[in-house]
Amino acid sequence: MAHDWQPDFEQLVDEHQSMVFSLALRMTGDRGLAEEIAQDVFLELDRHLGKIESAAHVCFWLRRVAMSRSADALRRRRVRGLDLWVEVEEHHGMRIAERTSPLGARLEQLLETLPEQQRAALVLRYQEDLTPEEIAATLDTPVATVKSHLQRGLKLLRAKATSHLKEYIREKEYAGGV
Amino acid sequence: MEFEPIEEFEKELRQTFERRPAPPSLKRRLMERRRVNDPRRNAFPWQRIAAALVLTAMLGGGVAWYQQEEQRKGEAARQQVLTALRITNHALDHMNTQLAAHRHAHNQGESR
Numbered sequence: 167m168a169h170d171w172q173p174d175f176e177q178l179v180d181e182h183q184s185m186v187f188s189l190a191l192r193m194t195g196d197r198g199l200a201e202e203i204a205q206d207v208f209l210e211l212d213r214h215l216g217k218i219e220s221a222a223h224v225c226f227w228l229r230r231v232a233m234s235r236s237a238d239a240l241r242r243r244r245v246r247g248l249d250l251w252v253e254v255e256e257h258h259g260m261r262i263a264e265r266t267s268p269l270g271a272r273l274e275q276l277l278e279t280l281p282e283q284q285r286a287a288l289v290l291r292y293q294e295d296l297t298p299e300e301i302a303a304t305l306d307t308p309v310a311t312v313k314s315h316l317q318r319g320l321k322l323l324r325a326k327a328t329s330h331l332k333e334y335i336r337e338k339e340y341a342g343g344v
Numbered sequence: 345m346e347f348e349p350i351e352e353f354e355k356e357l358r359q360t361f362e363r364r365p366a367p368p369s370l371k372r373r374l375m376e377r378r379r380v381n382d383p384r385r386n387a388f389p390w391q392r393i394a395a396a397l398v399l400t401a402m403l404g405g406g407v408a409w410y411q412q413e414e415q416r417k418g419e420a421a422r423q424q425v426l427t428a429l430r431i432t433n434h435a436l437d438h439m440n441t442q443l444a445a446h447r448h449a450h451n452q453g454e455s456r
Contacts, residue, residue, distance in 0.1 A: 175378075179371055187366035201367060205374045212378060270360040277361075292354070293361040324353050 171220050179208055186232045192289045193236035195278045203235045230304050276326045284319030287312050
């Protein structure tokens, strides 16, 4: 069916670059890699622009491809044997800490210690505010699996955050005492 | 110490996981890669003009060479015809001379 939607590529980049970059950044934990993934995703969008039917479709398409390309990048890095999380701790974590509260920065770091599928579900849930059904469609996964990843991921992250919070308060009290 | 209730923790997550602004270099590099990947966008007008000029020059050169070659063949053919005419003329002159000599000898014989 023919569609009237006539998108402007540059305008789409302006509108969605933050979303695509943030998804890739939270999935890979590497700013350089996230930027590269975001560029690849938009170049792919440019090639498929004729098949995109609406503004909602472009958003769905970008999320889906960004998540898929991020997963591919993580797989490639695992194959090459690079310890991504060491870099995350050293680079990404520090940069985030400059911009957010200590707890927020720690939550970002803790998110990256979760299993990939749980991380993907949580990022789409709390960054993009998607429902489990929408997440399932984006990741091409059954809804029940997504719900399970969300529950387990949230529980694990909460436990880790609580542990960190205790440590943080202890440090504050110690610093106040000194 | 725990995040209580879970809604509070989810609220904290939503705040923490806000979208981050993309680096300014992202769009610049992306547009550059897009331009390089697409030869239609890559070709500047002057490149197209240069390509058209080269093509025109090649076509013009081809036509000129063809015309020159045709002229050369025509000239060679003309020279061949002239040579043939010269040879024929020479042969006819020679034959006339022989006929005249023969006729002269014949006339002398009869007069005796």
